[in-house]
Amino acid sequence: MPAGALLDLTALGGDDEWLYYGDTITDGNYFVPDFKIRFNAAFSGGGTRSVELDDVEITKVTPCSVANLDGIAPVNFEDYAILADDWWLTGSGLEGDIDANDVVNPADLDWFVNYWLSDCSLP
Numbered sequence: 001m002p003a004g005a006l007l008d009l010t011a012l013g014g015d016d017e018w019l020y021y022g023d024t025i026t027d028g029n030y031f032v033p034d035f036k037i038r039f040n041a042a043f044s045g046g047g048t049r050s051v052e053l054d055d056v057e058i059t060k061v062t063p064c065s066v067a068n069l070d071g072i073a074p075v076n077f078e079d080y081a082i083l084a085d086d087w088w089l090t091g092s093g094l095e096g097d098i099d100a101n102d103v104v105n106p107a108d109l110d111w112f113v114n115y116w117l118s119d120c121s122l123p
Helices: 063-067 077-085 106-113
Strands: none
Touching: 063 106, 077 106
C-alpha cells in the first residue's frame, strides 16, 4: 500500500465483527527506525464510533530471508523444491509465495533467483 493511502475495510466484514487485515510493506518510505502507524475511523453515515485494535504484529523480513524457504542457508535446490511444489497454486499460507500475493508464479521465481546461493543469515 502506498504511503499515505487509505484502506477501506468494509469489504472484509460488517459492524461489530472482528476483521483480519495483513499487509506486506515494500515501500522504502517505511524503512526508518521511528516510523509510525496511524488509524483513523471514518464512517459513511458521518459521526464517530469507537474502533478497537487488537493483536498487532510488526515483523521485519529481509528479502533474502523470504527467499530462504526452508530456513537453512544457503538458498538452494531445497528451497526451489518448495517453490516448485506450490507452482501456480493460489491461496493464503503457501510456502512458495515469496511476494505474499496469494499465488506462486514467475514473480516469486524472479525474487527467488535474485538470492540463489545467498547466505541469508548474514546482515
